Amino acid sequence: MDDIAIKEAIKEIEIGNVDLQKAAGLDELRLKVRAFAEQSIERSIKYGDTLYEQIKELDKVKPEDEHAQIFIQSHRVGSLNKQFVILLRDIYFELYKTKALEIEGELESTVVANLINETKRIIGEAIDDLENSRSIQSSAQEVRLLLKQDHPWPEYRIQIVGLSEHFVLVDKSHEIVTKLGKTLADSKLRILAGLVALKDAHHHLIDSALSVQKLTEGHDAEQIIEQINVIKNDLEISKFEGMIHHPIEAIIQTAQPKVSPVVATEGGMLIEKDLTPQYSLEQWYDIEILPLFEEAIILLDGLLYGLRLGLINISNSLDHQTRRKVEFDLDQQFQPLEIFRKSSDEVQTELDRIEYEIQTKTESNLSLRQLFNRDGDFLSLGFQSAIEKFSKEQNLILERIINGWQWLKNKYNAIRTTVAEESQLSKTEKVVRYVDQISIDRLNVNYNNFFSTKVSMIEAFWIQRELEEKRIHQVVQSWSRGYLGTILIHGDRFSGKSSMGEWVNQKYFRGKNYSIKPNSKLTISNSTIELGNDLDTAIRLFIDRVQYARPVIWIDDLEMWTSPDQRIYSVVKKLLQIIDEYSSKVFFMVSMSTWIFNKLVYYSGIDQSFQACIGLSDFTKSQIRDAIILRHGASQKNLVRRDGMEVNKALFDKMTSQVYKESDGNIGQALQLWLTMTSYKDDDFVLIHQVTRYGFPNIIEADNGILLTTLLLYRELSEEDLQKMFGPAYDLKYKIIVNQLVGLGVIRRKFNSKLSINPRVVTEISRLLMDTKFIA
Numbered sequence: 001m002d003d004i005a006i007k008e009a010i011k012e013i014e015i016g017n018v019d020l021q022k023a024a025g026l027d028e029l030r031l032k033v034r035a036f037a038e039q040s041i042e043r044s045i046k047y048g049d050t051l052y053e054q055i056k057e058l059d060k061v062k063p064e065d066e067h068a069q070i071f072i073q074s075h076r077v078g079s080l081n082k083q084f085v086i087l088l089r090d091i092y093f094e095l096y097k098t099k100a101l102e103i104e105g106e107l108e109s110t111v112v113a114n115l116i117n118e119t120k121r122i123i124g125e126a127i128d129d130l131e132n133s134r135s136i137q138s139s140a141q142e143v144r145l146l147l148k149q150d151h152p153w154p155e156y157r158i159q160i161v162g163l164s165e166h167f168v169l170v171d172k173s174h175e176i177v178t179k180l181g182k183t184l185a186d187s188k189l190r191i192l193a194g195l196v197a198l199k200d201a202h203h204h205l206i207d208s209a210l211s212v213q214k215l216t217e218g219h220d221a222e223q224i225i226e227q228i229n230v231i232k233n234d235l236e237i238s239k240f241e242g243m244i245h246h247p248i249e250a251i252i253q254t255a256q257p258k259v260s261p262v263v264a265t266e267g268g269m270l271i272e273k274d275l276t277p278q279y280s281l282e283q284w285y286d287i288e289i290l291p292l293f294e295e296a297i298i299l300l301d302g303l304l305y306g307l308r309l310g311l312i313n314i315s316n317s318l319d320h321q322t323r324r325k326v327e328f329d330l331d332q333q334f335q336p337l338e339i340f341r342k343s344s345d346e347v348q349t350e351l352d353r354i355e356y357e358i359q360t361k362t363e364s365n366l367s368l369r370q371l372f373n374r375d376g377d378f379l380s381l382g383f384q385s386a387i388e389k390f391s392k393e394q395n396l397i398l399e400r401i402i403n404g405w406q407w408l409k410n411k412y413n414a415i416r417t418t419v420a421e422e423s424q425l426s427k428t429e430k431v432v433r434y435v436d437q438i439s440i441d442r443l444n445v446n447y448n449n450f451f452s453t454k455v456s457m458i459e460a461f462w463i464q465r466e467l468e469e470k471r472i473h474q475v476v477q478s479w480s481r482g483y484l485g486t487i488l489i490h491g492d493r494f495s496g497k498s499s500m501g502e503w504v505n506q507k508y509f510r511g512k513n514y515s516i517k518p519n520s521k522l523t524i525s526n527s528t529i530e531l532g533n534d535l536d537t538a539i540r541l542f543i544d545r546v547q548y549a550r551p552v553i554w555i556d557d558l559e560m561w562t563s564p565d566q567r568i569y570s571v572v573k574k575l576l577q578i579i580d581e582y583s584s585k586v587f588f589m590v591s592m593s594t595w596i597f598n599k600l601v602y603y604s605g606i607d608q609s610f611q612a613c614i615g616l617s618d619f620t621k622s623q624i625r626d627a628i629i630l631r632h633g634a635s636q637k638n639l640v641r642r643d644g645m646e647v648n649k650a651l652f653d654k655m656t657s658q659v660y661k662e663s664d665g666n667i668g669q670a671l672q673l674w675l676t677m678t679s680y681k682d683d684d685f686v687l688i689h690q691v692t693r694y695g696f697p698n699i700i701e702a703d704n705g706i707l708l709t710t711l712l713l714y715r716e717l718s719e720e721d722l723q724k725m726f727g728p729a730y731d732l733k734y735k736i737i738v739n740q741l742v743g744l745g746v747i748r749r750k751f752n753s754k755l756s757i758n759p760r761v762v763t764e765i766s767r768l769l770m771d772t773k774f775i776a
Contacts, residue, residue, distance in 0.1 A: 026102065029116055030095045033123075034167060037088040041164050044081035045157060051077055052153045078156025082268075084130050085163045089170075090265050091119055096170050100177045100368050104185065159268065166270055173261035177368060180277055183255045184366045187248060187281065191289060191362050194244035195355050198296050202344075202351060205300070205307055208235060209340050212311065216334065221322045225315050232311045235304055244293060252281045263372050273371070275378055284379040288361050291620040296354045298617055299347045306343050310336030313605070350467060443680035451631050451671045468500070468614050475611045476508045476587070484611055485552075485587035486579055490597035491616030493762050494668025497591040500616065501554050504589060509552040516542065516555050535561040536574040543582055552587040559592060559715050564724045568713065572600055576609050595766075595775045596713065618665025625656040627667060628674050637686045639678075647688055655688065669763050696764035699746070700772045704737050708757065708765055709774045711747065716756040 051074035098115055101107050208231050215224045255278040264271035313336045321333070370378050472487060479485030487504070489497045505513035514522060518533040524545050531538040539553065555561070558575075562568045579588050592600075594615060600606040607613045619627070632639065639647040655677060663670035681687045700708070710725065711717060719738070723730045738755065741747040746765070748758050757765055769775045 026095065026099055026112055026116060029119060030092070030099065033088060033092050033095060033119070034171075036123075037085065037092060037167055038164070040081075040088060041085055041160060044077075044085065044160055048074070048077045048081065048153050048157055048160075052151065055151070074153060075151065078153050078160070080130060082156055082160050082163070084126060085160055086268060087126055088123070089163060089166050091123065092167060093170055093262065093265050093270075095119065096174045096177075097372055099174070100181055103178070104181050104368055163268070169270055170262055176256065176259045176261045177371065179256065180259070180261075180371070181368055183251060183277065183281070184368070186251045187285070188362050188366045190244070190248050190251060191358065191366075194248075194293060195358060197244065198293075198300070198351060198355070201300050202303070202347065205235070205303055206344060209307060209337055209344075212314070213334060213337055221318045225318050228311050228315045232308055232315075235308055245290070248285060249282075252278060252285065255281055261371070273378070275371075280379040284365060287622055288365070289358060291622045292354050292358050294620055296351055299350055302615075303340070303343055303347050307340050309601070309607070310340050313608075346471075446683075447635050447637055447678065447680070447686050448675055451675055468616075471612045471614060472504055472508075476504075478611065479584075479587055482584060484579075484583040486583050486610040486612075487587075487589045488597070488606070488610040488613045489589070489591040489616065490594045490613065491591075492594055492618075492666060493759075493766060494666055494672075495616040495618070496667055497616060498556050500614075501556055501589055501591055505552060505554060509587065512549055512551040514542065514546070514551055514553055516553055518561055533561065533563060534566065535571055536578065539575075539578050543578075543586060546586075550585060550587070552589055555588070555590045557592065557715065558590055559596060559713060562714050564717075564721050568596065568600070572606060576606070579609060593712075595770070619660075619667045619670070620665065621657060621660040624660045624663070624665065624667065624670045625653070627671065628656055628659070631671070635686075637684060639688050640681065640685050642687065642689060651688075663763075664767075666763060696761060696768070698768055698771075700768045700774070703733060704741065705769060705772060705774045707734055707737055707741075708746075709769055711755060711757050712762070712766060712769065712775070716750070716754040718754055722755070 051070060055071055055074050094115075098107065098112060102112055211231055212228060215227050256275075257278050258274070258276050260272045260274050262270045263273045314333055317333050365379055475485060475487055489500055491497050505515075514524075516522070516531065516535075516538055518531065518535075518538075520531050522529050522531060522542065524542075527545075529541055529545065531541070535555070535558075542553065555575075558571065559568065561571050575590070582588075590610075597606070597613070597615075639652070641647060641651070656674075659670050659673045659677070662673055677688055679687045679689070707722075710722070714721075717725075719730075719735070722734065722738070726734050738747060742749055742755075745758055746761055748756055750756065766775070
C-alpha cells in the first residue's frame with residue numbers, strides 16, 4: 001500500500017457522524033460527547049492499527065524514505081489520540097458534575113449555557129489541533145532517533161482501550177450521585193420544614209396569649225376563667241419526634257451504605273472517594289442539627305410552661321377577686337402576660353439564632369459541592385479536638401475482616417449467658433454490684449483533678465450555658481441600677497447548681513460574696529459570727545453587718561436549712577419576707593432541687609419572687625462530649641487503649657455516647673462515669689477501657705420510698721430527727737429499713753451520726769422516686 005492509499009484509508013476511518021454543535025442542552029450534549037468519545041476510541045484504535053501494520057510490512061525505513069513520515073505518524077498517533085480521549089473523558093466528567101449541581105439548584109442557567117458553549121468550542125479546537133499535528137513534518141534526525149526505540153503503539157493501544165472503561169465508571173457515578181443528591185435534597189427540605197414547625201409552635205403560643213388579652217373586652221370574670229381554661233388546655237408543643245426526627249431518620253435509611261463515586265480526574269486516572277452516606281448523614285444530623293432542634297424545643301417548652309403558669313395565676317386571681325365580691329381593676333389581673341411577652345421576645349432571639357445555625361449548616365453541608373472537593377470532607381463535623389482525627393478507611397477495612405455470621409452467633413451466646421446469670425441475682429446483690437462498679441483509679445489523680453476539682457468543675461459546667469449567662473448578667477445589671485436582685489437556680493443533683501453560683505460570685509461579686517451555710521462560722525471584717533440552723537436568724541444577723549457593702553448572699557442547697565422543726569414551706573416563707581425587705585441592698589442567690597422548686601411554684605408561687613429562675617436542664621450528647629474533650633485537652637495527656645494504640649474518633653464517640661446514655665445528660669454524673677472508664681498508665685498517657693455497666697435495680701417500696709424521699713428532701717438527718725418525724729413507727733419499722741439500706745450502701749451514716757443517701761446512687765434513687773410518683 002502506497003502513501004496515498006494509506007492516507008485515504010485513514011481519512012475514511014476518521015469521518016464521524018456525531019455533530020456536537022447541534023446539541024441543544026446539557027443532557028443532549030452529554031449523550032453526544034459520550035457517543036463521540038466511543039467513536040473516537042474506536043477510530044483511534046483503527047487508525048493506529050492501520051499505521052502499525054503498514055510499518056511492519058516495510059522491510060526497512062530510512063530517514064529519506066518516502067514512508068518516513070508515515071513511520072513518524074505511527075509513533076505519534078498513540079500519544080496524540082490518548083490525550084484527545086483523556087480530554088473527552090475530562091469534559092464528560094465535568095458535564096456529569098455540572099448536571100448533578102444543576103439538579104441540586106447550585107448553578108444558574110447562564111452558567112450552564114456558558115459551559116455548553118465552551119465545551120463545544122474546546123472540542124472543536126481539539127479536533128483541529130489533532131488534524132494539524134498529523135501534517136507536521138519531521139526531520140531526518142527525529143526519524144533516526146525513533147528507529148532506535150521500541151515502537152510505542154502496542155502500549156498506547158492498551159491504554160486507549162482502557163480509557164473506555166472510564167466513561168462507564170463516570171456513568172455509574174452519575175447514578176450514585178443522582179440518588180445521593182435526592183437524599184440530601186429530601187433531608188434539607190425536611191429540616192427546613194422542622195424550622196417552619198418551630199415558628200408555628202411559637203406563633204401559636206403568642207396567638208394564645210393575645211386571645212387571652214382580648215378577653216377583657218365584653219366578658220365578665222366567670223366567662224374569662226372559662227375561656228382561659230379552654231385556651232390553657234389547648235396549649236401543647238407538638239411531638240417533634242414524629243414531625244421532624246422520624247421522617248429525617250426514614251430519609252437517612254434510604255441513603256446508600258457504601259459507595260465510591262468519581263469525584264475528580266488527574267491525567268490518565270479517575271479519583272474516587274470512598275463514602276458511607278448513610279452513616280455520615282446520620283452522624284452529621286445527630287451531632288450538628290439534632291441538638292439545635294432539641295434546644296429550640298426546650299425553649300418552647302419553657303415558654304409554654306410560663307404561659308400556662310401565667311394563665312393559672314390569672315384564673316386563680318380572678319376567682320379570688322370574684323369570691324371577695326369587691327370591685328377590682330380587670331386589666332391589672334393580666335399582668336402575668338407581660339412576663340410572657342418579655343420571655344417570648346428572648347425566646348424569639350434564641351430561635352432566630354438556632355434557625356440561622358441550622359440553615360447555615362444545612363446549606364453548606366447538604367450539598368454535592370463538598371463531594372467534588374477533593375480536599376474537603378463530605379458532611380464534615382465541627383469537632384474541637386485532635387483526638388477526633390481518624391481514618392475512616394481503617395474502620396472500613398476492619399469491618400470487612402469481621403465475619404458477620406460468627407460475630408452474630410457469639411453475640412447471641414454472650415447475651416443468652418448474661419441474661420441467665422442476671423436472673424439468678426437478688427436485688428441486694430445488684431445494689432452492691434452497682435455501688436462497687438462506680439470506683440475511680442486513685443493513681444490517676446492528676447488526670448482526675450481536671451474533672452473533679454472545684455475550679456475545673458466551674459469551667460466545665462459553664463459550657464454552652466450562654467442563655468443562662470445572659471439572664472444572670474441582665475439581673476445583676478438591673479440590681480446595680482437600684483432594682484431588686486434575686487436569682488434562683490434549680491436542677492437535679494450534680495447538675496451544676498453549686499458551680500454556677502460560684503461562677504456568678506467570682507465574676508460579679510469578687511470580694512463581696514458570702515456563702516451562708518447552717519451551723520457554720522462566717523468571718524466579716526476580721527470578726528467572726530456563728531450561724532445556727534435557723535435561716536431567718538442567720539441572714540438577719542449577717543445583713544446587720546454587711547448591708548451597706550451591697551454584697552451577695554449565696555444560699556446553696558436551701559434544703560440544708562430544713563429540719564423536722566423547720567419545714568421547707570416555713571423556711572421559704574421567711575426567706576421571701578427577707579427578700580422583700582432587703583433585695584434592693586443585698587443580692588440574693590438561692591439554689592434548690594428541681595422537684596422541690598416545682599412543689600414550691602405550685603404551692604407558693606416562689607418563681608414570682610425572683611428576677612430570674614434558672615433551671616439547669618440536662619446536657620445534650622454533644623455538650624457532654626464537649627465537656628469531656630475540654631477537660632481531657634486541659635490535662636495534656638494522651639488517651640490510649642490496652643494494646644497501646646491511641647484512641648481514635650470512633651471509639652471516643654462511642655464511649656462518650658455511652659457516658660451520655662448512662663448519665664441521662666446529668667453533667668456531674670457524666671464526668672464521674674468518664675473517670676471510672678480511665679486509669680493511670682504513666683505521666684503522659686491515660687488508659688481507657690470499656691466497662692460493662694449494670695443498672696440500679698428498682699428497690700423502691702411503700703415504706704423505704706417514704707424514708708428515702710424524706711432523706712432526699714432534708715439531705716441529712718439524725719436518727720433522732722427521724723424518730724420525731726415518724727413517731728413510734730420508726731422503732732417498729734423504719735429503723736430496720738435504715739439499717740438494711742446502710743448495709744447495702746444506699747444510705748451513709750456519717751461520723752456525726754447523720755444519715756444521708758450515698759452520692760454514688762442519689763441520682764438513681766431520685767429517678768426511681770420520680771418514676772414511682774413519690775416525688776414529682
